[in-house]
Amino acid sequence: MAKVVGFNGNAAVAYAMKQINPDVVAAYPITPQTDCVERFAEYVSEGLVDSEFITVESEHSAMSACIGAAAAGGRVMTATAANGLALMWEMLYIAASMRLPIVMMVTNRALSGNINIHCDHADTMGARDAGWIHLFSENAQEAYDNTIQAIKIAEDLGVRLPIMVTQDGFIISHAVERVEILEDEEVKNFIGAYKGRYPLLDLNNPVTYGPIDLFDYYFEHKRSQIEAIDNCLPVIERVGKEFGELSGRNYELLEGYRLEDAEYAVVALGSTCGTAREAIDSLREKGKKVGLLKMRCFRPFPRESVIEALSPLKGIAVLDRSVSFGGFGGPLFTEVRSALYDAPSRPSIINFFYGLGGRDIYPEDIEKALEKTEEVVKAGKIEQHIDYLGLRE
């Protein structure tokens, strides 16, 4: 019988971190992540973990400390949000390029300016090309489950890449939900003992991290990094299945909801998927054949799974909670649309921006997006590729 507790997203991840018992955690406070790190600090203080907890003067230093500790051979975790993630920028690329399996929880928050502490996906979307794996969570349960899986995925010898596990700031991070937790022993056995590869602390086998790499070899190294992240998909799938066997909660790269016979669907990330389920149930009651595709894994982008799930549809509404200024649509839209270019059949795709800076989204907004998509398909022509939900104009 699984143990059930009331946790907000921050508490759920802090508890997962406690059970993971990493060697090093280095972090700097930033809303809405602070609560997670403080809870972990309490576990450290109470002697419930063996972790070395390093408080630093900036997020740049936090990620630098994580990189140092991971290169030394430690199992390393951290957490941040928004501008904190932005300040880590150059170090994110270094963590990925050095193939260091650091796991970081990010509470998604709008990136300034103007300053805003509420949820959108501008922060992690900005870091989507840094070479990290990105796993999105729909609720606190998934934030907990993804964090545990992330350790196993990141440390897999076929992966060895850093992972960010995201949860929507405040919406998930600060809302208390029912969360099923595993026993400490179960988590310990699931992730296994960590053995660093090429650790700096192995004094008998000295190694060098990060030397200059110019036009002679840099390109080949990037090529191997491309292959590394592309090869992660089967590992993420395998770990999701194994986690399902352990917990009863199965995880895939993406999840369909009432998609089997659907003609129209929304594609979304994070907590909005929960809102979308309501909208879909409501439209189904009205006889509409609609469904949801939840993207759990955004990097690497599971192109083939997306084609398989979406190609049979007539129309798709892609919901983006961040903007790629000057680009043709948001980050999720461009990925989904590009993936479907070679699909056996191509649905019509509309991009809906929503929820920037924490603006709420309601089931009715999503119903409207699906209805608009249906109208476009029936009209046979897309007049407007980009639209907005919940915006005053």
Next chain:
Amino acid sequence: MGNLFDSQVEIAWCPGCGNFGILRALKGALTELGFSPEEVVLVSGIGQAAKLPHYIAANVFNGLHGRSIPVALAVKTVNPRLLVIAESGDGCMYGEGGNHFLHALRRNPDITVIVHNNQVYGLTKGQASPTSEEGFVSKAQPWGNLSLPLNPLSLAISQDASFVARGFSGDVDKLKEIIKEALTWRGFSLIDVLQPCVTFNRVNTFAWYKERVYYLDDSYQPEDRIKALEKSLEWGDKIPLGVIYQHQRPTFQDKIYSQIEEEDLIYRGVNFDDLFSRGLRLFT
């Protein structure tokens, strides 16, 4: 009593916050020195202290955490006729913005830096900051802060900062006088203001400071750098307040404009008649 610098924005600090004293002292200093809001630029970062510019009717640039000093330096360089104040908390100025603080000391821009030093991160709810005492217990450091507190005054004096002072937000009148001295000082002026955080710092309270602070008297010579350094190291049972060090040296603006031998950037190619006709007031 209304003040020219009163803002309509509702104040979102805890009741009893030490920031209120700094706000009152700063508004009083600006008024008594005869400045008008359009002559003043407040540049801040992120934190409870960094919200202060919202509560003053003047020009405001609210940027990123730790980054107020470079922006203030640039504003002053482009338009030296503006009164430029960078203000934020100890976390913002000495932690995330610590590097900018160091290099501002070297450059000596004619700006005033007001640091609300409450020895804690207030906005993120109570973690140890760069000026927290060793052993300070917080939710993020339940075992007690492992680092020594930074001494901003000693650091500034060691780098020959132009004007270094310490104030206390519990004494608005005297703080106002220190701010007036700093604002009229030509060169980089630092005021580290002891500002009790009534919610997250239960150690360094109003009462704690009141028992310890004292003002330097007229016999104190702030021009003597070594004596100033000694004075800046005084902390514990007795904490000195007032102007601890001052030393005139050429400002960043003096040096820049002596190199390029042109008038201030703001006055190049500006049609003043056009500006006046659009209702903008210029200050000379």
